[in-house]
Amino acid sequence: MKRKNKGRKIYKTKEKNYYGKSPLGKALSAALTVLLIGGIGFIGYSVAEPIINYTQHKGDKPEQETSASETTGESSADVPTDSEGAPKAPEKYQAAGLVPTDLANAAALKTALSAVPKNADIEFVEVPLKVRGGKIYYATENQDARACGAVSANLPLSVIADAVKESGFKPAAEISAFYDNQLPTHLPSAGYVTVDDGSQWVDNDPEHGGVPWTSPTSSETLMYVSSIIDEVTAAGFERVVVTDIMYPFFRESDLALLDEQYGRTDRFLALTSAANLFYERAVSGGASMYVGVSAADVLRGNCDVLQPQLLSANTVVVDVNIDELKNGVSDGKMLYEFDGTPAEITDKCLKFIGDRLKDFNVTVRISGSGATAEELIAAKKKTAEYGYKSFVLG
Numbered sequence: 001m002k003r004k005n006k007g008r009k010i011y012k013t014k015e016k017n018y019y020g021k022s023p024l025g026k027a028l029s030a031a032l033t034v035l036l037i038g039g040i041g042f043i044g045y046s047v048a049e050p051i052i053n054y055t056q057h058k059g060d061k062p063e064q065e066t067s068a069s070e071t072t073g074e075s076s077a078d079v080p081t082d083s084e085g086a087p088k089a090p091e092k093y094q095a096a097g098l099v100p101t102d103l104a105n106a107a108a109l110k111t112a113l114s115a116v117p118k119n120a121d122i123e124f125v126e127v128p129l130k131v132r133g134g135k136i137y138y139a140t141e142n143q144d145a146r147a148c149g150a151v152s153a154n155l156p157l158s159v160i161a162d163a164v165k166e167s168g169f170k171p172a173a174e175i176s177a178f179y180d181n182q183l184p185t186h187l188p189s190a191g192y193v194t195v196d197d198g199s200q201w202v203d204n205d206p207e208h209g210g211v212p213w214t215s216p217t218s219s220e221t222l223m224y225v226s227s228i229i230d231e232v233t234a235a236g237f238e239r240v241v242v243t244d245i246m247y248p249f250f251r252e253s254d255l256a257l258l259d260e261q262y263g264r265t266d267r268f269l270a271l272t273s274a275a276n277l278f279y280e281r282a283v284s285g286g287a288s289m290y291v292g293v294s295a296a297d298v299l300r301g302n303c304d305v306l307q308p309q310l311l312s313a314n315t316v317v318v319d320v321n322i323d324e325l326k327n328g329v330s331d332g333k334m335l336y337e338f339d340g341t342p343a344e345i346t347d348k349c350l351k352f353i354g355d356r357l358k359d360f361n362v363t364v365r366i367s368g369s370g371a372t373a374e375e376l377i378a379a380k381k382k383t384a385e386y387g388y389k390s391f392v393l394g
Helices: 024-032 043-055 106-114 143-145 157-166 219-234 268-284 296-298 322-326 344-355 372-385
Strands: 009-011 093-096 124-130 170-176 237-244 288-294 315-321 333-334 361-367 388-392
Touching: 106 157, 106 170, 106 372, 124 157, 124 219, 143 170, 143 219, 157 170, 157 219, 157 333, 170 219, 170 344, 219 237, 219 268, 219 372, 237 268, 268 288, 288 361, 296 315, 296 361, 315 322, 315 344, 315 388, 322 344, 322 361, 344 372
Parallel strands: 009 333, 093 124, 093 388, 124 170, 170 237, 237 288, 288 315, 315 361, 361 388
Antiparallel strands: none
16 A cells, blocks of 8 residues: 655656556466455455456457557457457447536436537437445435435436437446445445444545545445446446446555455455446446546556456546646655646646556546536547547546
């Protein structure tokens, strides 16, 4: 884990910031087994091979050795094949994103849909149904969601999906997984607990203000998120972007209070196991599932889920949030500063994080409350220079 140091170096150059483990560390990580879906614990390393086989992407051939494409930012090893064995192009995902206030009522939703740009090759509208913090913006049937006070809008999913279709687009859903401060207030076992007395751990980082988070090792949390995915796919949403498959940014003082598994180098196994569970639920419901990550979290080094050899989902939606980046991003040792237009900020950010994403099929989301539609489209054109063909605007 990284320690937050007081002294910070201002990082303004174009040098690459390197992430990940040494080659030996990567090889050992690939041999680790995936955490059991119930989140109960880790199984022995002797069964690594069948687990890796299980988590290979749909259509992959075992031990097929291919190189990543430098022109598209996509891994050709993860491109599915057709019935004759010829490679298929990765799914394109070209979308416009709504914001939670757009789901306040039917009129607000209609207004938001009418504002989606018509000249930007947009096929999907991505709807924020469960957001960071844990709020839910639709009329869920989940009783735990209602009991913890998470439900913040009451449009039925069928109404939302139908409105998107009537506006000429296809419905997609955004679901935040573990950045949830609501559920543990109702189900303490869904969150982190201290090892000394079993009390609830809360995030005392000033940015978060002393709130609990849900844990990927909690069976209650896994079932909660899975039930939301089930509702969404049953309502006809064709794409599901599951974001925040992550841990809080633990400080050393936090790790001293928690189970030792949260400070281990193999803690990513709980996240990849959870992501694969969500993937299977989405696919069984007839939808495609993508892993959503924040560009700021990638810069912080807090994106343990990005393990291409263990993830069933190979598409990553990376959110370049202009508002968040303009405030600067620190990994505890360096401060990354961003200024300029949304296109310039997007360009600089992608240079920093490109190496971390090279083994995935990448969709770039450009968001931020201060950016105009024209600025977002200009930033989208910048992502195309990196070979990224999929995007989300807003």
